[in-house]
Amino acid sequence: xxxxxxxxxxxxxxxxxxxxxxxxxxxxxxxxxxxxxxxxxxxxxxxxxxxxxxxxxxxxxxxxxxxxxxxxxxxxxxxxxxxxxxxxxxxxxxxxxxxxxxxxxxxxxxxxxxxxxxxxxxxxxxxxxxxxxxxxxxxxxxxxxxxxxxxxxxxxxxxxxxxxxxxxxxxxxxxxxxxxxxxxxxxxxxxxxxxxxxxxxxxxxxxxxxxxxxxxxxxxxxxxxxxxxxxxxxxxxxxxxxxxxxxxxxxxxxxxxxxxxxxxxxxxxxxxxxxxxxxxxxxxxxxxxxxxxxxxxxxxxxxxxxxxxxxxxxxxxxxxxxxxxxxxxxxxxxxxx
Amino acid sequence: xxxxxxxxxxxxxxxxxxxxxxxxxxxxxxxxxxxxxxxxxxxxxxxxxxxxxxxxxxxxxxxxxxxxxxxxxxxxxxxxxxxxxxxxxxxxxxxxxxxxxxxxxxxxxxxxxxxxxxxxxxxxxxxxxxxxxxxxxxxxxxxxxxxxxxxxxxxxxxxxxxxxxxxxxxxxxxxxxxxxxxxxxxxxxxxxxxxxxxxxxxxxxxxxxxxxxxxxxxxxxxxxxxxxxxxxxxxxxxxxxxxxxxxxxxxxxxxxxxxxxxxxxxxxxxxxxxxxxxxxxxxxxxxxxxxxxxxxxxxxxxxxxxxxxxxxxxxxxxxxxxxxxxxxxxxxxxxxxxxxxxxxxxxxxxxxxxxxxxxxxxxxx
Numbered sequence: 018x019x020x021x022x023x024x025x026x027x028x029x030x031x032x033x034x035x036x037x038x039x040x041x042x043x044x045x046x047x048x049x050x051x052x053x054x055x056x057x058x059x060x061x062x063x064x065x066x067x068x069x070x071x072x073x074x075x076x077x078x079x080x081x082x083x084x085x086x087x088x089x090x091x092x093x094x095x096x097x098x099x100x101x102x103x104x105x106x107x108x109x110x111x112x113x114x115x116x117x118x119x120x121x122x123x124x125x126x127x128x129x130x131x132x133x134x135x136x137x138x139x140x141x142x143x144x145x146x147x148x149x150x151x152x153x154x155x156x157x158x159x160x161x162x163x164x165x166x167x168x169x170x171x172x173x174x175x176x177x178x179x180x181x182x183x184x185x186x187x188x189x190x191x192x193x194x195x196x197x198x199x200x201x202x203x204x205x206x207x208x209x210x211x212x213x214x215x216x217x218x219x220x221x222x223x224x225x226x227x228x229x230x231x232x233x234x235x236x237x238x239x240x241x242x243x244x245x246x247x248x249x250x251x252x253x254x255x256x257x258x259x260x261x262x263x264x265x266x267x268x269x270x271x272x273x274x275x276x277x278x279x280x281x282x283x284x285x286x287x288x289x290x291x292x293x294x295x296x297x298x299x300x301x302x303x304x305x306x307x308x309x310x311x312x313x314x315x316x317x318x319x320x321x322x323x324x325x326x327x328x329x330x331x332x333x334x335x336x337x338x339x340x341x342x343x344x345x346x347x348x349x350x351x352x353x354x
Numbered sequence: 355x356x357x358x359x360x361x362x363x364x365x366x367x368x369x370x371x372x373x374x375x376x377x378x379x380x381x382x383x384x385x386x387x388x389x390x391x392x393x394x395x396x397x398x399x400x401x402x403x404x405x406x407x408x409x410x411x412x413x414x415x416x417x418x419x420x421x422x423x424x425x426x427x428x429x430x431x432x433x434x435x436x437x438x439x440x441x442x443x444x445x446x447x448x449x450x451x452x453x454x455x456x457x458x459x460x461x462x463x464x465x466x467x468x469x470x471x472x473x474x475x476x477x478x479x480x481x482x483x484x485x486x487x488x489x490x491x492x493x494x495x496x497x498x499x500x501x502x503x504x505x506x507x508x509x510x511x512x513x514x515x516x517x518x519x520x521x522x523x524x525x526x527x528x529x530x531x532x533x534x535x536x537x538x539x540x541x542x543x544x545x546x547x548x549x550x551x552x553x554x555x556x557x558x559x560x561x562x563x564x565x566x567x568x569x570x571x572x573x574x575x576x577x578x579x580x581x582x583x584x585x586x587x588x589x590x591x592x593x594x595x596x597x598x599x600x601x602x603x604x605x606x607x608x609x610x611x612x613x614x615x616x617x618x619x620x621x622x623x624x625x626x627x628x629x630x631x632x633x634x635x636x637x638x639x640x641x642x643x644x645x646x647x648x649x650x651x652x653x654x655x656x657x658x659x660x661x662x663x664x665x666x667x668x669x670x671x672x673x674x675x676x677x678x679x680x681x682x683x684x685x686x687x688x689x690x691x692x693x694x695x696x697x698x699x700x701x702x703x704x705x706x707x708x709x710x711x712x713x714x715x716x717x718x719x
Contacts, residue, residue, distance in 0.1 A: 183637065213529075215637040221606055227626060271608075 046107030050082035126169030154324035159289035176240035183217030220267035246342035281312035313352035472545035478526035483511025495561025499525030505707030523644025534647035588663030591686035595657035619681035619699035
């Protein structure tokens with residue numbers, strides 16, 4: 018039965034249910050056990066944001082605390098995955114992934130391909146992304162496009178608790194390496210989530226709202242922003258559909274194309290930097306596949322090409338808000354050739 | 355408020371409904387309305403339905419405007435004899451507005467579904483109504499759940515308890531369906547009656563649930579006051595195997611949506627929310643196995659009906675009523691036998707809820 022829980026609780030529940038179902042599932046990460054080498058019932062921290070809280074108490078043999086050495090423990094998790102375990106490894110901030118790019122890009126992503134399908138790497142790398150926490154330039158990036166770029170990796174970015182649980186269960190059951198990107202500003206949001214386990218297939222977009230005049234594609238926290246803008250626009254008689262791709266790799270381009278073929282207008286909202294972004298990628302694919310259906314130039318709403326500023330007022334300006342999305346929609350809707 | 359004023363209120367169609375949106379009024383202020391007249395189309399997040407009038411007389415005031423979203427119980431219109439002064443009507447309308455907030459709070463605090471153990475399984479159900487009259491038990495069809503009675507359960511529950519359960523493999527009940535046989539489902543319904551302490555009940559079953567309640571009446575006639583079968587499985591004819599097999603196998607919206615349209619005479623009733631809810635159900639661990647396990651109970655390998663409900667009914671001694679939607683595209687309507695027809699497709703209890711409720715009302719009396 019569904020009840021209301023938070024995004025953080027949904028993630029925790031997904032891991033706990035999969036650990037109970039499959040003893041090959043292990044958890045690794047910093048501060049899972051309350052500090053390196055802490056004995057006993059030291060699961061109070063549950064990682065830096067408390068997401069894995071309680072897991073050590075339930076599964077003491079399968080929750081490992083790691084040193085602050087991402088390249089080592091992500092590499093170890095990838096090795097464990099090829100050896101038959103299903104590690105769920107937490108790498109605090111997506112911004113820190115850089116120190117283990119070789120392990121992720123050159124090893125995990127390549128094994129299935131280079132060993133002719135005879136090796137699989139069922140590892141999930143959980144990480145938080147996105148701006149808004151006043152955590153400055155090194156803890157606020159939205160680096161999803163970097164991982165989406167790499168064949169062999171799957172990338173999930175849930176926008177709500179229901180999707181978070183189902184996508185994480187799918188990620189754990191998936192035989193390929195998955196970057197599971199949790200938006201840090203969504204941890205305390207809540208929604209209806211069934212108590213039973215369920216897996217959400219990758220590559221299936223969720224149409225969160227239907228609308229005829231324009232199709233808004235949004236990712237992660239921006240889904241809420243887009244829905245807010247769509248509400249606002251309804252007041253001015255503009256009917257906007259909002260689509261959440263849920264996974265950026267694989268990407269459900271078919272659903273996006275279907276909607277754009279009806280509306281003729283596309284706005285993509287993504288808080289990452291604009292160059293080589295999800296916005297530019299989705300925009301380019303739609304331009305190529307559905308050019309004839311477009312009645313206005315594709316509008317991209319993204320952060321600027323700058324690091325995320327530390328000053329509150331500047332960080333607020335960096336992140337797209339509903340009024341920017343609404344303005345982009347109006348530009349598309351008012352467009353005349 | 356002048357007790358000659360009768361209020362038309364927002365109905366509650368199903369567990370999850372807390373508000374409804376006014377789509378279209380079919381009557382105007384000043385019209386004389388009769389009991390059973392179509393008054394207004396209301397949209398819920400699941401499906402749109404038509405509210406029939408329970409009152410008779412001049413429609414004095416329409417309080418709820420098109421596109422307004424209102425909590426269940428909210429006053430939509432006022433019916434009153436001509437001699438009630440306009441000032442009284444206006445006062446009642448103002449009172450209705452003042453009530454909205456407390457109604458919205460009450461709507462959020464509705465009865466929650468609960469669980470009962472039947473054998474080793476946990477069965478989810480919800481009860482509306484109460485009182486001494488013989489209870490009613492509603493048994494959904496293949497792939498359905500207790501919420502499919504959304505337009506039916508509340509109106510039936512005036513003065514009697516009405517229980518809607520999730521069969522094993524469905525809704526929030528345990529997903530394991532044992533051998534998936536009709537007998538297993540009958541045992542579950544009887545176990546459910548035992549667990550609730552219900553000695554005797556009117557059973558209403560839709561589709562597969564229709565065959566289940568018929569077989570339950572045959573197995574334990576002393577426990578069953580009457581059976582009402584809505585588009586029951588096992589009446590012969592060629593079932594829509596494309597739908598049944600497709601529904602069991604579908605795992606994405608793209609596969610599911612065209613199939614679900616077959617359930618209704620008016621495919622436009624299939625909202626994105628309805629498809630989403632079905633997908634959410636279908637993705638739960640154990641559900642694909644449960645649906646696969648039950649399918650042979652419905653359908654033979656060469657796509658014929660696997661149950662013979664007519665043969666079962668021949669041995670049933672309690673009152674039986676069979677109702678079919680004229681445009682059923684899932685299970686064919688038989689062209690013989692004592693069958694009542696209503697508008698709508700396979701989901702007649704959603705599309706023609708008012709007619710179904712009216713018919714049930716007669717059986718229950």
